[in-house]
Amino acid sequence: MLFESILYESDSEHVATITINRPDALNSFTQQMCDEFRGVWKSVREDDAVHAVVLRSAGDRAFSTGADQKIGVHHPENFWNLDDPGASLGAKRNRVWKPVVCAIQGMAAGGAFYWINESDIVICSDDATFFDPHVSYGKVSSLEPIGLRQRIPLGEVLRWALMGLDERITAPRALAMGLVSEVVPKEDLWDRARQLAVTIAAKPPAAVQGTVKAIWDSLDMTLGAAQLNGLSYTQLGNPIGTAQVDQNAFKSGERPNWEPR
Numbered sequence: 414m415l416f417e418s419i420l421y422e423s424d425s426e427h428v429a430t431i432t433i434n435r436p437d438a439l440n441s442f443t444q445q446m447c448d449e450f451r452g453v454w455k456s457v458r459e460d461d462a463v464h465a466v467v468l469r470s471a472g473d474r475a476f477s478t479g480a481d482q483k484i485g486v487h488h489p490e491n492f493w494n495l496d497d498p499g500a501s502l503g504a505k506r507n508r509v510w511k512p513v514v515c516a517i518q519g520m521a522a523g524g525a526f527y528w529i530n531e532s533d534i535v536i537c538s539d540d541a542t543f544f545d546p547h548v549s550y551g552k553v554s555s556l557e558p559i560g561l562r563q564r565i566p567l568g569e570v571l572r573w574a575l576m577g578l579d580e581r582i583t584a585p586r587a588l589a590m591g592l593v594s595e596v597v598p599k600e601d602l603w604d605r606a607r608q609l610a611v612t613i614a615a616k617p618p619a620a621v622q623g624t625v626k627a628i629w630d631s632l633d634m635t636l637g638a639a640q641l642n643g644l645s646y647t648q649l650g651n652p653i654g655t656a657q658v659d660q661n662a663f664k665s666g667e668r669p670n671w672e673p674r
Contacts, residue, residue, distance in 0.1 A: 418446040420471075421453050427464035427614040428607065429457055433528075436472025441481035442524060447501040454507035464614035464621065466504070467606045468528060469516040473599075476517040476541070479524025497556055499524060503531030505629055510622040512613050516606035517541050518599055523557060530560035533625060534609055535592065538599035542581040543592065549577030563632055565590050595674070623649070 420432040431453055433440045457463050470476045480486055486498040500506050502524075504513045515532035517525075521543045529535055547554035554574040562570045569590050573582060584596045597605045613621060627646040631639035 416449045416453070418443065419449050419453060421456075423460070423463055426611050427462060427618075428467060428610045429460075429463045429465075430467045430469070430607070431457075433468075433470040433477060435481075436470070436474070438481055438483075439475040439520065440470045440472065440477040440525075441479060442477065442486070442498075442502065443481045443484045444486045444498070447486060447498055451501040451507065454501075454504060454509050457504075457511060458507065458509045461618075463511060464616075464618045465610040466509075466511055466513045467516065467603075467610045468504075468513055468532060469603060469606060470518065473519060475520040475522075477525035477528070478520055478522045479546075499527035499556060502527040503560075505531040510626040510629075511618075512610070512621060512625055514606045514610045514613075516602050517593070518602055520544075522546055523554075526557040526561055529592075530557070530564060534594060536595040536597060536602070536606060536609070537584050537587060537593045538602045539584050539596055540599055541584045541587065541593075541596075543573065543587055544576075544578065544581040545574050546578050548575060549579070565592050 416434075418433070418435055420434050421429065423429040433442075433446075435441060435443075435446070457466055480498065504511075512534065513532040514534045514536070515529055517529070517535065517537040518541055519538075521529065521537075521541060523545050526545075545554050545557065547557075558570050558574040561573070569592075572580075582590075582592065584593070587593045588596050595605070623646050627643045630642055634642060
């Protein structure tokens, strides 16, 4: 597929790589990028050869600084027809249940969290910083922090949104609060993200995608409803998973390779 604002490729190890490709504009998004992401997520969702996704950005300065303030995104004249522009950017609102590994370098600001909030594994380079400029510009910050509150404690979400341009979350702090699960040297970021995606992609895809969907579905449910829903997922998905994995190999004494984190 050919796009103007993103790059897309998939490989024989069942990993698709999406690269946000506007480094000269700090990888900010436009209406065109929103439309292209809607298309690329559809392709990822429907391509059974893709088992996992790496989401990354070109350039050194920024993962993304949110919406492009010079170009902007489309807003209908009728206020009641207004849609959230970020709805097309994130994987989950586009019904993608294939795991997304998000690799962040440089600045991740404001609307960048449309991608971060809907990724399954988020890692960053040691130079990454996270901030939200909305309130500093006199704009309400709502959509991004509402999504973020599912990832980190409420107090951290409020501080991130209310401090605006006066404070940035560093990579070590992001790790401590659970915003990212790993910090790596900048030169190793893309390789590490791919390594994680390849490891996941090698597992039975039906089991992996069912796991992702069950967990994300639970976020909108009470604990009891989520557990009942999760039970139905095990009944639906596990027979497929059993057929794809020889469990006797584990019973015979063989052990999978693993590494500490």
